Amino acid sequence: MTPEQDLHSNTDFLDAFLDNLYLEQHVSDNTLSAYRSDLDKFCLFLNAKPLMSVTAQDIESYLAHRVDLGLKPRSTARSISALKRFYQYFVREKVIVESPMLNIAQPKAGQSLPKTLSEAEVEALLNAPNTEEPMGLRDKAMLELLYATGLRVTELVGLRMEQINLRQAVVFVKGKGNKERLVPLGEEAMYWLDQFIKLGRGQMIKHATDFVFPSKRGVGMTRQTFWHRIKHYAILAAVESPLSPHTLRHAFATHLLNHGADLRVVQMMLGHSDLSTTQIYTHVANERLKSVHSEHHPRA
Incomplete structure (x- = not known):
């Protein structure tokens, strides 16, 4: 000045x-x-x-x-x-001697609740791909696997064949900070993953690759490509709830807790190092319980 x-x-x-x-x-x-x-x-x-x-x-x-x-x-x-x-x-600039903001602390912003989908919306999204085509079969397997395991999208698109064990019904994941975890596969995810590997994957591979889910070019898929696929199927399924690349991961955790899963088990499957990170999903589950109570209880 x-x-x-x-x-x-x-x-x-x-x-x-x-x-x-x-x-x-x-x-x-x-x-x-x-x-x-x-x-x-x-x-x-x-x-x-x-x-x-x-x-x-x-x-x-x-x-x-x-x-x-x-x-x-x-x-x-x-x-x-x-x-x-x-x-x-x-x-x-020496216009004032002291700032009135000296002892003013920042408020705690809190942790925003993750956006998730209802079980009906997830069902519609999972049923959207056309499984008669190799790409649709791939996308169906990816969506089912994502919802069944709660993998991060980067973990999903980076999956290699040696990380899948259909006989033991588990997927071996190397997550953030190279932390390793075993996540169980559900029956639906196992079925569609097996179908894709047997019937669709060979038609999509154009070069030697050990990626489980190849892209249209026959190589590894990017996180952004899969995100565009999710948005495409959300439109087909008429899902209007807000979406993010981690929507199905959030739905996985929230729906498990809604059905009585133990928080520490969910923490292990998500690969969270700190339980407090997982606890945010209990708030989502509690909000769901409040909503159900408000809608159906005669005294609500």
Whole structure:
């Protein structure tokens, strides 16, 4: 900020801060827009009170106001980051002596619940591929395997023939951090995997490969390719719930817990090193129980 700048209004201070971000720190247009939005909301709350006379009590009142509005902690955390950076700038420029944000802590954003599918939606998705064609048979086997085992998509597309043991009905997985685990196969997954290996895989392989699920080119499939296949079948099955590459992994864990599976068993099958990572699925299962109770209990 140059000495000749004469800043009076809140708008002047906002512009000076954002100009500095753009000209000297080269932040992106999206980041500038986000800072502008967060700071404009704060100014609106202040109701014309000068930004440079804001106290820690004003900040705490603003955060309480956001809670009253039901805004998400993640959004509030971003707003606090913008305000901290804003006031740090004017401390450096010697406009104020101390930032009102000094003792303001970031709220705990919490862990967002994973998006999952109902059992009926999973059934429709699994039945969408045309198993009369090699590619459809491959996709059917992949979807059944994903739902039966809870594998990560990267683990699924990277599966090699030596990792599959149909006689013992298990798949040997090397997951994150090269941690190894054995995951049992269900009857449906075993059946379709066997069908694909016997009837479809040979027609798809164009070069020597030990990948279980070759791509159209006959080599290993990418995570992105399989994700596009999932979206394709979701459209065919009229599944309207939000999807992610891990949707069937989330459904695997949630449906197991809904049917009474032990949390530590689910943890082992998912390959989570920390039980707290798996516990997020108990929240999803509990939400399902609340929903059923609310819908069917006469006193709900």
